[in-house]
Every structure is written in structure tokens, then in C-alpha cells.
Amino acid sequence: MRVVKLIVVLVISGIWLNGCGNDDGLSLSEPLENEVNEFVWSAMNIFYYWQAEVPDLSDSKNDFSLNTFLNSYSTPESLFDDLLYEDDRFSWIVDDYEELEASFQGVSKSFGYDLGLVRISSESDDLMAYIKYVVPGGPAESAGLKRGDIFTQVDGAQLTIGNYISALFQSTNYTLTLATIQDNTILQTDQEVSLTAVELSENPILLSEVLEVDGVKVGYLMYNQFINNNSYHEELNNVFGTFNTEGITDVVLDLRYNGGGSLLTSRILASMLYGNASSDDILGSIIYNDKLAEFNSDLSFLTSIPVFDSEGEQTSTLPMNRLNLNRIFILTSGSSASASEFIIAGLQPYMDVTLIGTTTVGKNVGSVTLYDSDDYLKSGVLNPNHKYAIQPIISQLANSVGFTDYIDGFDPNIEVNEIDYLEDLKPLGDPSEPLLAEALGVITGVARVERPNDSGMEAIRIAPKQTETILLDDESVPNVIKSMILN
CATH class of the missing domain: 3.90.226.10 (2-enoyl-CoA Hydratase; Chain A, domain 1)
Known part of the structure; x- marks a missing residue:
């Protein structure tokens, strides 16, 4: 049981009633449907830096209406997202803390490189990716990739503002089509490199x-x-x-x-x-x-x-x-x-x-x-x-x-x-x-x-x-x- 417990006590005609109801069947709170939702709300209510700025994290929620509020969310993720302050760009929720802990130790599924994304021109949504560095012993190094290598296509499709997340960050294997730059012009090559992500520890x-x-x-x-x-x-x-x-x-x-x-x-x-x-x-x-x-x-x-x-x-x-x-x-x-x-x-x-x-x-x-x-x-x-x-x-x-x-x-x-x-x-x-x-x-x-001279290219901030x-x-x-x- 959590030490900080959400307990509802109500006084009606001098009689104390608990939040689950009384012997006469008077229900003051509906049953909680998702215990993860309670954890998310209570933790955010106590620790979140902007707690006072989020009406749904108000201490007044800590009464018989709380379960009704929590039950209106089908997933902990949707509840968490709605509890975030409007200027918060950095909080997140995970469904497996072991994977999270591994990532904090530099261990994750990885292709073994860090990349940058560049918008080729302000008139186009097409993107170009370049390799910032390769991780020693990783798949990218084994495939012969190096810092400065450039690619514009993943699995034969042009990278764009609309598809780069799914193409690059939601797959564990793909094929890159490499390109070069000459006189500020991107030239496609026929060279393809196939990569499969592995669990990799990256030395900082x-x-x-x-x-x-x-x-x-x-x-x-x-x-x-x-x-x-x-x-x-x-x-x-x-x-x-x-x-x-x-x-x-x-x-x-x-x-x-x-x-x-x-x-x-x-x-x-x-x-x-x-x-x-x-x-x-x-x-x-x-x-x-x-x-x-x-x-x-x-x-x-x-x-x-x-x-x-x-x-x-x-x-x-x-x-x-x-x-x-x-x-x-x-x-x-x-x-x-x-x-x-x-x-x-x-x-x-x-x-x-x-x-x-x-x-x-x-x-x-x-x-x-x-x-x-x-x-x-x-x-x-x-x-x-x-x-x-x-x-x-x-x-x-x-x-x-x-x-x-x-x-x-x-x-x-x-x-x-x-x-x-x-x-x-x-x-x-x-x-x-x-x-x-x-x-x-x-x-x-x-x-x-x-x-x-300014290349006219624009760096894209990756998620x-x-x-x-x-x-x-x-x-x-x-x-x-x-x-x-x-x-």
C-alpha cells in the first residue's frame, strides 16, 4: 500500500463514511478501473514542478470525484498527457521501466550511429540525413559507415518531414541509399547499406x-x-x-x-x-x-x-x-x-x-x-x-x-x-x-x-x-x- 494514500472521508449528519460507500449502499465514489491511473495522478500531484498550474492536479481532486475522473481515461498514457503543463516539452511515461533504466546506462537497441537531419530547402519537405558519428563495434561501423556519410532514402523511399520518425525510429532493420554532395548539389548513388539494430552499450x-x-x-x-x-x-x-x-x-x-x-x-x-x-x-x-x-x-x-x-x-x-x-x-x-x-x-x-x-x-x-x-x-x-x-x-x-x-x-x-x-x-x-x-x-x-557560404539547409530537431x-x-x-x- 502506498504511504500517501488517497482516503476520502465525508461527514453526513454526523456520520463518517468511507469513500467506498456505506451499509445502506450509498456510493460516494465509483470503483477505480485502472490502478496505474491512480499512480500517475498521485505522483504528479505530489512531485510535478507545475502541479499548481494544472487544474486537474489540484488537491481538490483528492475527494470522491477522483475515481470518476481517472476512469474517464482508457490508458495511463492519455491521462499523463492531459496532466502536462502546456509549456512542458520534456516529461514522459513508459510502460517498461527496465528498458528506461537500461537507456540511462547507455544500453539500448541501436544501429550504432547518431544522425542529423537536414531540410534540403525551405520550399521542400524532403530531408537528407548525415551521420554525426558511429559507435565503435556497432552495426554501422561493421557496415563501413562513417562520420559524414549522407543518405536520402530509407527502404527506397525519400525521407520527408512526414515520414522520418516511422522510417528511422520505429524499425529495427532498414536499408539506406547513400548520396553525396558536390557544389551544394545532392547526388544519388547506387550504394545501399542494410542495417539491423542490436542491443548496444555506448561509452559516453x-x-x-x-x-x-x-x-x-x-x-x-x-x-x-x-x-x-x-x-x-x-x-x-x-x-x-x-x-x-x-x-x-x-x-x-x-x-x-x-x-x-x-x-x-x-x-x-x-x-x-x-x-x-x-x-x-x-x-x-x-x-x-x-x-x-x-x-x-x-x-x-x-x-x-x-x-x-x-x-x-x-x-x-x-x-x-x-x-x-x-x-x-x-x-x-x-x-x-x-x-x-x-x-x-x-x-x-x-x-x-x-x-x-x-x-x-x-x-x-x-x-x-x-x-x-x-x-x-x-x-x-x-x-x-x-x-x-x-x-x-x-x-x-x-x-x-x-x-x-x-x-x-x-x-x-x-x-x-x-x-x-x-x-x-x-x-x-x-x-x-x-x-x-x-x-x-x-x-x-x-x-x-x-x-x-551559407548552404541554405536547415537542421531539423529530431524528436x-x-x-x-x-x-x-x-x-x-x-x-x-x-x-x-x-x-
């Missing part, structure tokens, strides 16, 4: 290098998802150990394809970048709705990475490799969101942050996975009858000076759009790759890239991945939830 560290350019040593890190995984944390720590050993003077952090993830992991990365942090420095704070506000807590910088044994118990701490930087260059795009943006906001009060690329998504809110259990957490007593979970926005994030206003995204200091370079898209980490080249040019004082969120997975957040439920 796609690339890390020490680049020596004009006598300056620069650390380059392409980081593609904030995954709360101790082995990935240790690998990240080793990258910064190498940066320290090599004596790098600047870091270029490539977040252009990073849609977000773990808040804890973003704190770890920020702590490695800002090595001058004192115990009084914070990256930011979590702002909850009024029901949770009294449990608000600061997000202090971390000084160590937990190391766990095979049973998951903490056995020791691994000293953190930290850099003493006073500036950082961050590469961004319209795919940079959530925890990536929180890194930007959190570091700005402490360092000179230069953004290169295009405007970020604009997600200054955080979410948590809520389960149908007695405390809404995975650690509680789970309802065995289903695997539904919700991922609602429960907070807004502020940096150390209270800045929260980046809902329209962060604009770059230096604008570079990689789709203008699709005719010859350089490998990631190559000093001539346009976004990286701009950063190296500022660092060394030597311009390193020639700007092309967000489930990982495109700030996951409030720090221990303080479950403690806030438990405190709320138990008090």
Missing part, C-alpha cells in the same frame, strides 16, 4: 585526445551522455589524469551531441574542470514545487568518486584528477541539452566559458523516475502488476548565482554550423574540423578554418531521446522524496 567518452597545435597542448574531450556509472566515472577520471600528466593548458569540451543525463555525473565533470573549487563553492541548486520546497538542497561540488565492490558497497574513494583552468571552450549544437546546459550555467560564475557552434536546446529543468511503489522509488515496495514508470519534470535548476533563465538555450559566442560543411565533414578530433578549429584558433591566436534530460539521481533527491512521503 567517444573521443579524448591531447592536441599539440602551434606549441600549445590542448585537451579535447567528446562526451556524449552523462551516465551515472562508476566505471565510466573512473574512465573519465583517467582522461583528466592524462590531461594533467601531459600538461595541457586548455580544454575543448565537445557537448554538441550530448542531450543530457545524470546530474551527479555533470557535477563530477564540472569538478574536474574547475579544480580551484573550495568547499564553499556550489554548482547550483534544485528548485522544487511548493510541496517539496522545504526540502530544497544545494548541490555541492564533489571531491572524490565512489568506488564500489561487486556487491555495490562503497569500499574506498578514488582521488579526483582536477585541472586548474580559468577558461574553457565548449562546443554546442541544437542537440546539446539538460545536463550539458547545466554544466555551462554552473561553470559560468567561476570560469570564462566560450561557446562555439549553434544554440542549445534550452532545458533548465530536472526529472526523476517515479515508480508505483510505497515511496515512488525503485527501492520501495513495487506494484508487481505492471512496469509503468513516469519521468516527470520535478524541478528547475539554478546555478550558484541563481541564474535559471536559459529556456531559449545558450547562444554561441562564435557561431559555426556543421551542416554548412557537409560536403567534406572532417573527422571528430581533427584540428581542421570546423568547430574544434575555431576553438584552437582562439587558443593559439591563429585562424584555422575558412568560413563557407528528443529519452536520455535528453537532467536526471536527478543524486542521493539528496531520493532523500527529499522519502522525507516528503514520510512526513
